Amino acid sequence: MHVPDGFLDAPTSVATGVAAAAAVGLALRGSRRELDDRAAPMAGLVATFVFAAQMLNFPVGAGTSGHLLGGALAAVLVGPWTAVLVLSVVLLVQSLLFADGGVTALGTNVVLMGVVGVVVGWFVFRALQTVLPSRTALVAPLAAVAAYVSVPVTALAFVGLYAVGGTAPIPLDALATAMLGWHAVIGLGEAAITGLVVASIVSVRPDLVHGARPVLAARTVELRTPGTEAAAA
Amino acid sequence: MRRVPTKVLVVTGLLVALLLAGVVSFYASGSPDGLERVAEDKGFLDREDEHAVADGPLADYQAKGVDNDRLAGGVAGVTGALVVLLLAGGLTYAVRRRPPASAKRD
Numbered sequence: 001m002h003v004p005d006g007f008l009d010a011p012t013s014v015a016t017g018v019a020a021a022a023a024v025g026l027a028l029r030g031s032r033r034e035l036d037d038r039a040a041p042m043a044g045l046v047a048t049f050v051f052a053a054q055m056l057n058f059p060v061g062a063g064t065s066g067h068l069l070g071g072a073l074a075a076v077l078v079g080p081w082t083a084v085l086v087l088s089v090v091l092l093v094q095s096l097l098f099a100d101g102g103v104t105a106l107g108t109n110v111v112l113m114g115v116v117g118v119v120v121g122w123f124v125f126r127a128l129q130t131v132l133p134s135r136t137a138l139v140a141p142l143a144a145v146a147a148y149v150s151v152p153v154t155a156l157a158f159v160g161l162y163a164v165g166g167t168a169p170i171p172l173d174a175l176a177t178a179m180l181g182w183h184a185v186i187g188l189g190e191a192a193i194t195g196l197v198v199a200s201i202v203s204v205r206p207d208l209v210h211g212a213r214p215v216l217a218a219r220t221v222e223l224r225t226p227g228t229e230a231a232a233a
Numbered sequence: 234m235r236r237v238p239t240k241v242l243v244v245t246g247l248l249v250a251l252l253l254a255g256v257v258s259f260y261a262s263g264s265p266d267g268l269e270r271v272a273e274d275k276g277f278l279d280r281e282d283e284h285a286v287a288d289g290p291l292a293d294y295q296a297k298g299v300d301n302d303r304l305a306g307g308v309a310g311v312t313g314a315l316v317v318l319l320l321a322g323g324l325t326y327a328v329r330r331r332p333p334a335s336a337k338r339d
Contacts, residue, residue: 001268006282035329044322046245051317052254055310057262064270065262088323091315099292101286168277175275182267204237
């Protein structure tokens with residue numbers, strides 16, 4: 001879903017550029033809480049994996065393809081603030097080295113995939129986690145559902161930006177229908193990849209998965225007796 | 234429960250990512266993605282400006298000067314993955330919370 005240069009007008013691109021810079025600035029502060037010596041290597045890994053997976057366009061029928069956006073995946077694995085940084089680095093490299101995603105559209109792409117995708121993915125994941133039973137086995141399926149939802153919502157966010165600053169007059173309802181239609185299918189791939197990757201890491205090291213920590217913490221509190229708590233402290 | 238060391242997990246994950254970017258990417262679909270398809274159908278694909286680095290050494294995930302398509306894509310993918318690893322790894326390493334000894338604030 002990389003927006004090229006020219007789809008959106010200059011004022012809109014400047015505005016998304018400012019918004020993206022602000023988001024990255026906030027994420028630099030916020031990610032301090034998520035990143036410790038154990039989580040920092042995971043962030044490098046997740047960024048590399050998202051870059052690689054975004055190269056793998058999968059066919060969705062009728063001569064159209066989709067690829068992982070990775071916002072929900074990164075948020076569940078390394079936390080939402082770090083995920084914003086991870087996606088921003090990926091989008092920056094894609095734009096400047098690979099001509100994938102416009103240079104003036106970099107802010108737009110960071111806002112769409114790096115902020116909307118991450119935020120929607122994270123909040124859907126956390127909302128489901130709050131209402132459903134606290135189980136490690138649920139982390140990957142919930143991440144998959146969150147990943148699914150994040151794709152059509154990100155597609156709609158593009159339509160929103162296009163409504164403000166699109167450079168060609170296109171009926172917005174038709175644009176929204178087409179974007180939602182394709183991305184409702186592409187989301188299935190997003191969900192499958194996200195579910196698979198989160199499940200594999202949860203199965204070997206759930207403690208390295210940011211989104212599994214509330215579940216693990218709940219379990220630890222239940223098992224902890226006054227004696228072990230004193231010993232741990 | 235078997236506990237896989239962090240280093241083993243991260244290195245395995247990186248090797249998988251390099252394999253995806255360097256080899257599997259050759260088999261990726263070349264069809265337009267969702268947005269491109271919509272832009273084409275709705276008639277605004279021609280609004281796209283030529284990319285500033287369209288002639289760059291790695292543009293469109295093909296390393297320039299490498300004749301073999303499979304190799305050109307593999308070199309581009311691996312290079313990109315390593316650049317992302319360096320940038321994202323370096324950034325998050327710099328931002329990370331230091332152990333209590335060196336952490337004066339908080």
